[in-house]
Amino acid sequence: MRIRLTPRETSFYDLFASSASNLVTGSKLLLELLGADVAARAEIADRMRAAEHAGDEFTHAIFHQLNSSFITPFDREDIYALASSLDDIMDFMEEAVDLTVLYEVESLPKGVEQQIEVLARAAELTAAAMPNLRTMDNLTEYWIEVNRLENQADQIHRKLLARLFSGEYEAIEVLKLKQIVDVLEEAADAFEHVANTVETIAVKES
Amino acid sequence: MRIRLTPRETSFYDLFASSASNLVTGSKLLLELLGADVAARAEIADRMRAAEHAGDEFTHAIFHQLNSSFITPFDREDIYALASSLDDIMDFMEEAVDLTVLYEVESLPKGVEQQIEVLARAAELTAAAMPNLRTMDNLTEYWIEVNRLENQADQIHRKLLARLFSGEYEAIEVLKLKQIVDVLEEAADAFEHVANTVETIAVKES
């Protein structure tokens, strides 16, 4: 145990808000991907990569702040978990776009647009909730709604897999598409991790 | 750090015991699944979903207790890890049943019954061990045996994959069945996580 200075510990809130806002950017790029032709996809992938790099900067700033602060607004493990899960979401979003380009996917299967709409809604809710960590107001509705969205995403994902396995697609195409829909499902799971961490923080404060 | 009241911290033991007993219920449903026709499978899936919801209640009660208690019988991170791993096991069991129904699997490959028997044995051992957390008696045998079972599950799983890839099955069927045997393997891994956490707790107490 050693003494840590706390020059700017309040900026945790700002960093979490920036990290979550960046996910709204990411989910909008996923929505763009749905209707994009091959040329447009490459350009979307570039912008997604830039967004992911921006996310890395926020995550790194949070970790640096965490490691150099003696007093933190919440338990250290909760700050770590929150930053990591926010970072994971962006990584999964970026991977979905990159794989779509890399595998030269003809068209994403019906149901992916539902997955992405759920992610976009979860991103908006998460970005709106982060500033409320200061006051702990209105967080209950946020985490109930994100948990509901994750259950919905899970149902959409399982139906998508059933469709992929229905015989409509060639085996190799199934493998490509499965990896993309799986990574989008991982993004939905990671939104729930964020919400569960926020719940943990809120219960400790109450 | 803030003061937390501890109205009922001893009930951690009861909650862990209930959560583990619920896994015995889950593993019995998996055993029923083996011989079930399509109609029976749907009904088993309903009961599995109910068991999983019951498990969620125990997990949530443990987290709530953890977050609202100032003094806990073990280190907080160990309680969290134990509750999470118990919850994971039920989720994996439920997913295995749900995917079998959803993918309209004709018949599960030979070897799955061995996977499920190992899970059933691990569930019984885990349910028997939880009450012993109070006294720390007889835990060594439990975790040695669960680690042995996990190694056995790992061997069964790898042989199952080799069978799936042997050319006996169509590629799409391989994909469906692989996902089911993989999720059963994840359940076996999660039993080992539970045992490792119990070992950690016991060593700290010794």
Added chain:
Amino acid sequence: MRIRLTPRETSFYDLFASSASNLVTGSKLLLELLGADVAARAEIADRMRAAEHAGDEFTHAIFHQLNSSFITPFDREDIYALASSLDDIMDFMEEAVDLTVLYEVESLPKGVEQQIEVLARAAELTAAAMPNLRTMDNLTEYWIEVNRLENQADQIHRKLLARLFSGEYEAIEVLKLKQIVDVLEEAADAFEHVANTVETIAVKES
């Protein structure tokens, strides 16, 4: 909270060094695997299994030391994370060899040798870095380089998947090979986890 004796807490350094050196052994066995015929592969698998058992011993010794020490050279969670990630790497390496034998893979696809070269380089860097945990010297270059290697591994992995999905391979063969290249990618990720934990430790010390 209870008092723990610390008869030999300094040996954490030796145990981490031994665990990391063992990964160099593992990565050399992976390099041998590349050019091996079927008979040689079985023998390599035996030696890899022995290396994995040796790794388990180091991991277990670290956990035992951690649970029985009152004072530790770094935060307990960092020691736990470091030992676990080192152990994970060996497990992934062993799995890659075992699956190659079990699936009777004709030949590993072009690009796997690049994956393994990255792992071998990461293992050397990790083994060289562990003794520096005593003095915290020269760790910055280590983790920057391992992060760079992980990005490189990620690119190699994605290109390998694109090759597997290009139509050159039968679907079942794709499934086998994908599992092997995925587990090698997991090993690369785990090297990054080790480096990130070392970074966390170093920042706290600075």
